[in-house]
Amino acid sequence: MPWADAPCRETVRKMIVRSSEKDMLSGSHLIYGPPGAGQYEVGRALAMTLLCPEVENDFCGACSVCQRILAKTHPDYIELRPEDDWEKPERKGRDYSVGHMRLVMEFARLEPHEGERKIFLAHDAHRMTIAAANSLLKLLEEPHARLLFILLSDNESAVLPTIRSRCRRIRLAPLEAQGLIDRLEGVSKSEAETIARAAGGLPEKAQSLIEGEYLQERDEILKILQSVLKHEAAVTEAADWLAKDRERMRDRLHILAGLLRDASLAACGADGPYVNPDRLDVIQKESKAASPEGWMIKAESVLDSIEGLDRNWNPSLLFAKLFLEIRNG
Numbered sequence: 001m002p003w004a005d006a007p008c009r010e011t012v013r014k015m016i017v018r019s020s021e022k023d024m025l026s027g028s029h030l031i032y033g034p035p036g037a038g039q040y041e042v043g044r045a046l047a048m049t050l051l052c053p054e055v056e057n058d059f060c061g062a063c064s065v066c067q068r069i070l071a072k073t074h075p076d077y078i079e080l081r082p083e084d085d086w087e088k089p090e091r092k093g094r095d096y097s098v099g100h101m102r103l104v105m106e107f108a109r110l111e112p113h114e115g116e117r118k119i120f121l122a123h124d125a126h127r128m129t130i131a132a133a134n135s136l137l138k139l140l141e142e143p144h145a146r147l148l149f150i151l152l153s154d155n156e157s158a159v160l161p162t163i164r165s166r167c168r169r170i171r172l173a174p175l176e177a178q179g180l181i182d183r184l185e186g187v188s189k190s191e192a193e194t195i196a197r198a199a200g201g202l203p204e205k206a207q208s209l210i211e212g213e214y215l216q217e218r219d220e221i222l223k224i225l226q227s228v229l230k231h232e233a234a235v236t237e238a239a240d241w242l243a244k245d246r247e248r249m250r251d252r253l254h255i256l257a258g259l260l261r262d263a264s265l266a267a268c269g270a271d272g273p274y275v276n277p278d279r280l281d282v283i284q285k286e287s288k289a290a291s292p293e294g295w296m297i298k299a300e301s302v303l304d305s306i307e308g309l310d311r312n313w314n315p316s317l318l319f320a321k322l323f324l325e326i327r328n329g
Helices: 010-021 039-051 064-070 098-109 130-140 177-183 189-198 203-211 214-230 234-243 249-267 277-289 292-310 315-328
Strands: 028-032 077-080 118-122 147-153 168-171
Touching: 010 039, 010 168, 028 039, 039 064, 039 118, 039 147, 039 203, 077 098, 098 118, 098 130, 130 147, 177 189, 177 203, 189 203, 189 214, 189 277, 203 214, 214 234, 214 249, 214 277, 214 315, 234 249, 234 315, 249 277, 249 292, 292 315
Parallel strands: 028 147, 028 168, 077 118, 118 147
Antiparallel strands: none
């Protein structure tokens, strides 16, 4: 997978390739953006660019070096995660500790095994205690040609300012819809469009939606909506179903709001853009049950329910009221 296929905008690709051509990829990099914007894939691609022996100023993704980076078995490529404590495996902390950085410093002193560089890729760089961040800062303050840090974050402002100032910052913005649609595999074109819109243009989030069977859950919510519109007795069952899984309630409510928004568009004969284009035939059929304004009022009821959850209202009662409003307008 060369840079032409990397999950980022063309401006980022060109900047990294051009920097490689000018031998400007030394030092440290902070790759940041919203959650799921592709920080990990882009960071790993940067590491392969620096270590791949087959392609100049790019990477092949297929050679032994690239494959071992993908498998995390290359001796000169080390991934760091705050939940992994090499010194104390029993520790399940949420932040990088001083112990993490102490071991990083020990590894950093060793010469590379195979190539000319040793690369550290750190997930969630914003999750460092002040003491750990200051320890890392000591390494960044003394840059070495053979040592490179790639820091990943979805909360750039939480990274210590002195660390940010010593890194080359690479911001990842959401992809344009068509660019993300063309990347998605294992789904039809219309399903890919639905996933891309649900993910907000974020490639890693889109992949997690596919792996999490987002489309199947959306279809289940659509069936529940159809049942509520047809039978008043289905209101209680729908409310109980939505309330039983507290971890997924908000996500399911957002899916429901998207379906109701689509129904409003279909009711007024709009061409889109639809959140769920792969189910447009069903949505158009159901949209005849209310006016465009009526569907928007129903969608606003969903948003009110999300606000009610934030206020710790009883979910079962909240959702019973919601589905009654969706049914009766």
